[in-house]
Amino acid sequence: MGGRKGRHQVVGTPRRKVDAVSKVTGRTLFADDIALPRMLYGRLLRSTTPHARILRVDTSKARALDGVHAVLTGADFPVPFGILPVSQDEHALCPDRVRFIGDPVAAVAAVSEDVATTALDLIEVTYEPLEPIGTPEQALDTEEPRIHEYGPSGNIHKLIDLEFGDVEDALATADHVREDLFFYGGNTHLAMEQHAAVADWSADGKLTLWSSTQTPHYVHRALARVLELAPSRIRVIATPNGGGFGGKSDPFSHEIVAAKLAMLTGRPVKITLTREEVFYCHRGRHPTLMWVKSGVDRTGRIKGMHFRTLLDGGAYGSYGVASAYYTGALQTVTYQVERYRFQGARVFTNKPPCGPKRGHGTPQPRFALEVHLDKIAEDLDLDPAELRLAHLQPPESLTANYLRIGSMGLGACIRKVVDGAGWKERFRKLPYGRGIGIACSSYLSGAGLPIYWNHMPHSGVQLKLDRGGGITVFCGSTDIGQGSDSILAYIVAEVLGVAVADIAVVTADTALTPVDLGSYSSRVTLMSGNAALQAAERAREILVRHAAAKLDVPAERVGLADGQVFDVENPDVGMTFAEAVQAAEAAEGTIGTVGSYTPPRSPGRYRGAGVGPSPAYSYSAAIAEVEVDPTSGIVVVPRIWIAHDVGTSINPVNVLGQVEGSVYMGLGEALMEEMVYRENRNLVHKIPSMLDYKSPTTLDMCDVVTYLIEDPDPEGPFGAKEVGQGPLLPVPPAIANAVYDAVGVRIDEVPITPEKVLKAIKDCDKGRDGRFGPMRFPDVPWPEPTRVPPPWEGGDGRAAESGAVGAGGVRSSSVSAPPVPAPEERQH
Amino acid sequence: MASRRPDHPATAQIRLDLNGEQTTVAFAPHKTLLEVLREDLGLTGTKHGCELGECGTCTVLLDGRPVLSCLVLGVACDGAEVRTVEGMADGPRLHPLQETFADLGAAQCGYCTPGFLLASKALLAANARPSRDEIKEALAGNLCRCTGYLKIYEAVELAAAKMRGDEAEPSEETLYGRP
Amino acid sequence: MLRLPPFTYLQPKSLRQALRMKADAGPDGAYIAGGTDLLPNMKRRHQEPKVLVSLSGIRALGRITGGTGGSALSVGAGVTLTALHTHRRTRKRYGALARAAELVSSPLLRNMGTFGGNLCLDTRCNYYNQTYEWRKAIDFCMKKDGVICWVAPSSPRCWAVSSSDTAPVAVALGAEFVLVGPETERVLPAAEFFNDDGIRYLTKHPDEILTEVRLPPANGWDATYWKLRRRGTIDFPVLGVAVWVRWDNGLVADARIALGGVASYPKLVPEAAAVVVGTELEDDAIREAAAAAYRPAKPMDNTDFGLAWRKEMVRNYVTGALEELKARRGSGTTKRDV
Incomplete structure (x- = not known):
């Protein structure tokens, strides 16, 4: 494949991923592909009731079954775990309570899956039913029973109330105020690979776990905690994930159980989940009810915005506290918001736990915000693309909630899709039944803070330079298909001027690789990329020093390219890369370097400021074209134009793949994917299968026209920002806005199903409000808000003293002041 | 029931032309072709996504036709010709579909990839110049959650062109996006 | 992985042979052709035949x-x-x-x-086309292992x-x-x-x-x-x-x-x-x-x-x-x- 000649040799050129050949030849070993000698097979018995006390678990018959080697129950796992330190509310097997259908209760290891399955049938569990809680409204209304014994009250898991400036005042003085309710349905990752784990215990007291996990470091910590083993005796190897999308980011029961079964039996144990069990692991998109009220001026500038979210968390904490914060964190990073208030609540229900799915907590509010803005533009008789362009958050700025924006390419994104889609000629001008809609978004390039509090780097890389010229990159990052192994190789190859093929990549092995926190929050290219960059630059410095001495030229004249180390002013004078390594090794001994990356400290100093900061934000704009059959409500999306500000494309063809895959997943969420439970039948999952949970097929996927916007970000390696998650976000609201353009009805709810569209069209035809969506936001016992004056109202990122907030002076001076940060603030 | 060992009844034995090699394999007779390939023949390149014939991940070629190996009984395959992803390359030379899937990023996580490759191979064997719609139809039983299918279509089109002997390179838009 | 229950597999070459094999097997026998309906159902334990009589060799x-x-x-x-x-x-x-x-x-x-x-094709219902464990959670249904049709609980019949x-x-x-x-x-x-x-x-x-x-x-x-x-x-x-x-x-x-x-x-x-x-x-x-x-x-x-x-x-x-x-x-x- 030909590359465009740019400033770089590797970066910016489309090329194969380092694991591409092993993937197209079927050689990649996923977790379930591992078979060890004498391996046993484990299976979990899962609860068949949504909420109950466990009175008795009789495993005697299962233990007696020929071929069964071990049986475990909750009594074997007294220590709880959970991904967040504040939500250690899970047990590998439930000791005394089950909280949803699918909660694991017992486990067996046997000579085959068949025997293990037969054994599960022989385990008798006696339950004492408790009232199941099916909806967030019911959770808010139910003090007892509590699904968990923690949280502010009843079945509320988390309450958040943050206010940046006096929003009531902004609303009162705005030219136009609009209030809307939205609902975003829950959906799941549905990675093609079912989770699997293989554990091996050796008689010298060492445990090895292979698992399809996105976060081997966190699994390592959970295993040590629950099994009460020293971390130094545990090795976690994340196998290549057959898709993750956030669904393999928590430590899971089957991983811990496999380990315990291996320890008990002294034999390797594999547990591979069935597709149905994967639906129970879930940790997917929180169903989220949202209320938003904004006050704008005549140009659509947001003077104040009040945003409320109510998240249905399911049965456990998971990442839920972070998810809840994320539903309020990124509203401010796309368009200027002068004052902002966010109230978020997460409640427990007796359904599979929700957690992080692609876009973690932000697609829901993004849907609401972008449809809300579409309505505001119509109220003000403004073009929605122009409205957005007029009020972009500036680059190198702070937002009302103290997020530091670096590069900001949203304007370029909007202009690209507006031109490409023929927006000006088509918006509000297409015949009835056809329409186009626009929406934008932004996402993190990695969370600014780790899951657990510490001052260590978020990503580490070690390089080993071989005297033969080969380089090995060691990094804890996990390739889940997004190409993170390749990014490491590309960056090192670029810096050291060698071919990508000369680099070996060793990743995701806690015994071999330095910690990387995991493949979540779109953090890996930026963070492990920066760590790799640092390690490579340090290696380069060593090689240059010794090559310069050998070539007898000043170090600053030594260049590395095409596998050669040479005098840039006289390229004939030089040596091979291998010779340079040999020179360095002769002088210094074994050559290895390390690199690490820690994100910059965020300026926010208030409680809750930890969620939202990122070293860099990606931006996307999308225009969706739809065809709506008004007689059935069926929506077809023929095409989506999308522009994504990725900073720099390290491998453009892979960046395109991430954008297209994000559009795909956004399309599925917008039109058909939804986790549904039978409220009338024990809250059982209605459709836990690939057939009934609707993932778009080749015949459902739309055409995608993709534009990559490249404006290098100073924080990213070679300027790169994220691409794996952000481009999903604008898709559902763009489709909703396009449906309105097509048939004049507002579907304020995702997924946008034919039933909803048809109902709204019929209502419209009868002269009623042509809207389908939630009608009310329930009462939530909000706490006192944490009040943080925005930067342009004299704030310093800290919460104001309670009671002394929103001082009149700040209020009056701020209303007309643009929230463009002062120069000194930009230097934070 | 307590002494039943469900996976150890009498074994079945079949002969296969497996990726061009005459192979004999013995296994528990209630196993699917998928299980026999993965567990008794060690060919783990064939994956499983749903176990119920709903996702296409386990696609293999049975007597030239792409089928769902999770719904094929091993015992029913005696004498059959079976092609799996492991048999696609010609020695050290990748099949053109493998080349283009690798070049264009049509394999992201790679889990559905073997199924897509085999379904595509069957398509190109029957139709050397498939239209985009024919590709979509031929791959309509294979789910992919990573790619949105677009890079897969482009890879199939490019491989088809190469297999026809056309001078073919991916377009600039395929590699860099629309300018 | 969901797996099939054990069974004996028979491959008759003629109709007559198939009919005899099925008759011999009695109610425990089932015909199988393409298997795309029967095998998923067997994996979910909707049907549990002990003898499969294949029709594909006829x-x-x-x-x-x-x-x-x-x-x-x-x-x-x-x-x-x-x-x-x-x-x-x-x-x-x-x-x-x-x-x-x-x-x-x-x-x-x-x-x-x-x-x-x-x-x-077996009639379908999303209370029925589920695994054994799932169906256990709703106390089964009339079509298999249970007594009630959850689609219409007061109905004497199954509505698949x-x-x-x-x-x-x-x-x-x-x-x-x-x-x-x-x-x-x-x-x-x-x-x-x-x-x-x-x-x-x-x-x-x-x-x-x-x-x-x-x-x-x-x-x-x-x-x-x-x-x-x-x-x-x-x-x-x-x-x-x-x-x-x-x-x-x-x-x-x-x-x-x-x-x-x-x-x-x-x-x-x-x-x-x-x-x-x-x-x-x-x-x-x-x-x-x-x-x-x-x-x-x-x-x-x-x-x-x-x-x-x-x-x-x-x-x-x-x-x-x-x-x-x-x-x-x-x-x-x-x-x-x-």
Whole structure:
């Protein structure tokens, strides 16, 4: 494949991923592909009731079954775990309570899956039913029973109330105020690979776990905690994930159980989940009810915005506290918001736990915000693309909630899709039944803070330079298909001027690789990329020093390219890369370097400021074209134009793949994917299968026209920002806005199903409000808000003293002041 | 029931032309072709996504036709010709579909990839110049959650062109996006 | 991985052998053809036969004959759905059937599943098409292991849905089914092959083998099939509309409309067909026929989509199918190559 000649040799050129050949030849070993000698097979018995006390678990018959080697129950796992330190509310097997259908209760290891399955049938569990809680409204209304014994009250898991400036005042003085309710349905990752784990215990007291996990470091910590083993005796190897999308980011029961079964039996144990069990692991998109009220001026500038979210968390904490914060964190990073208030609540229900799915907590509010803005533009008789362009958050700025924006390419994104889609000629001008809609978004390039509090780097890389010229990159990052192994190789190859093929990549092995926190929050290219960059630059410095001495030229004249180390002013004078390594090794001994990356400290100093900061934000704009059959409500999306500000494309063809895959997943969420439970039948999952949970097929996927916007970000390696998650976000609201353009009805709810569209069209035809969506936001016992004056109202990122907030002076001076940060603030 | 060992009844034995090699394999007779390939023949390149014939991940070629190996009984395959992803390359030379899937990023996580490759191979064997719609139809039983299918279509089109002997390179838009 | 329960697998070479093997196995035996319906059901423990009698080695079941000139088309029940919909004569002269076969599931499944298997497809219900453990969580249902039909808990019957694409077409076309039993061979009109009951959904005796489907000679009539589902492939129909009309001098001389996915059997709606007889399929006639088909359609809450919307779509799809036939008559051809 030909590359465009740019400033770089590797970066910016489309090329194969380092694991591409092993993937197209079927050689990649996923977790379930591992078979060890004498391996046993484990299976979990899962609860068949949504909420109950466990009175008795009789495993005697299962233990007696020929071929069964071990049986475990909750009594074997007294220590709880959970991904967040504040939500250690899970047990590998439930000791005394089950909280949803699918909660694991017992486990067996046997000579085959068949025997293990037969054994599960022989385990008798006696339950004492408790009232199941099916909806967030019911959770808010139910003090007892509590699904968990923690949280502010009843079945509320988390309450958040943050206010940046006096929003009531902004609303009162705005030219136009609009209030809307939205609902975003829950959906799941549905990675093609079912989770699997293989554990091996050796008689010298060492445990090895292979698992399809996105976060081997966190699994390592959970295993040590629950099994009460020293971390130094545990090795976690994340196998290549057959898709993750956030669904393999928590430590899971089957991983811990496999380990315990291996320890008990002294034999390797594999547990591979069935597709149905994967639906129970879930940790997917929180169903989220949202209320938003904004006050704008005549140009659509947001003077104040009040945003409320109510998240249905399911049965456990998971990442839920972070998810809840994320539903309020990124509203401010796309368009200027002068004052902002966010109230978020997460409640427990007796359904599979929700957690992080692609876009973690932000697609829901993004849907609401972008449809809300579409309505505001119509109220003000403004073009929605122009409205957005007029009020972009500036680059190198702070937002009302103290997020530091670096590069900001949203304007370029909007202009690209507006031109490409023929927006000006088509918006509000297409015949009835056809329409186009626009929406934008932004996402993190990695969370600014780790899951657990510490001052260590978020990503580490070690390089080993071989005297033969080969380089090995060691990094804890996990390739889940997004190409993170390749990014490491590309960056090192670029810096050291060698071919990508000369680099070996060793990743995701806690015994071999330095910690990387995991493949979540779109953090890996930026963070492990920066760590790799640092390690490579340090290696380069060593090689240059010794090559310069050998070539007898000043170090600053030594260049590395095409596998050669040479005098840039006289390229004939030089040596091979291998010779340079040999020179360095002769002088210094074994050559290895390390690199690490820690994100910059965020300026926010208030409680809750930890969620939202990122070293860099990606931006996307999308225009969706739809065809709506008004007689059935069926929506077809023929095409989506999308522009994504990725900073720099390290491998453009892979960046395109991430954008297209994000559009795909956004399309599925917008039109058909939804986790549904039978409220009338024990809250059982209605459709836990690939057939009934609707993932778009080749015949459902739309055409995608993709534009990559490249404006290098100073924080990213070679300027790169994220691409794996952000481009999903604008898709559902763009489709909703396009449906309105097509048939004049507002579907304020995702997924946008034919039933909803048809109902709204019929209502419209009868002269009623042509809207389908939630009608009310329930009462939530909000706490006192944490009040943080925005930067342009004299704030310093800290919460104001309670009671002394929103001082009149700040209020009056701020209303007309643009929230463009002062120069000194930009230097934070 | 307590002494039943469900996976150890009498074994079945079949002969296969497996990726061009005459192979004999013995296994528990209630196993699917998928299980026999993965567990008794060690060919783990064939994956499983749903176990119920709903996702296409386990696609293999049975007597030239792409089928769902999770719904094929091993015992029913005696004498059959079976092609799996492991048999696609010609020695050290990748099949053109493998080349283009690798070049264009049509394999992201790679889990559905073997199924897509085999379904595509069957398509190109029957139709050397498939239209985009024919590709979509031929791959309509294979789910992919990573790619949105677009890079897969482009890879199939490019491989088809190469297999026809056309001078073919991916377009600039395929590699860099629309300018 | 979900796995199959153990069984003995038998591969007869002739019908006679198959019938004997099945009779020997008694109620523990089951026939298997393509396996695309039976094997998932066995994995979920809906059916737990101890003996599987394979029909795939019986050559006679895999033939398509006739269909030329004024002769009937005979399709062996063992013909795969792919072979059926790509069969030239079937495509040309029995386009509705080819179309229905082509709309079944995905190309992968159609390479395996047979015409006969699709006609005998087990009725479906999302309280039933679940694993054993799942069904345990709802205390099972009437169709398997339980006593209540959760779709209509006060109902004495099971409401699982006929979800075959080809069955409504066979009924609308007035096909005949050949059933061979250990002692007897009988020929049944398609409509009499199906029962309005989610559990006993076929009139076929368990030992009988559906061997052949005979379609009437292709002359003077036209037909089509419309399928509704969430996605463009893989999914079962939540509604199938098969319409057959016989034209005579520009007027509809006879008509049949059969609905799939709205009852436990492919449901003929004669009251709708009667409306269009004697008409040129004018807009009014189509509208009335659609309304007449809408009324008796009774989708239940046990498939994808809401039942009210599915019922409503009966009107749309009957309208669409009739309009297609009307348009084709206008174009002067009566058979459509799909």
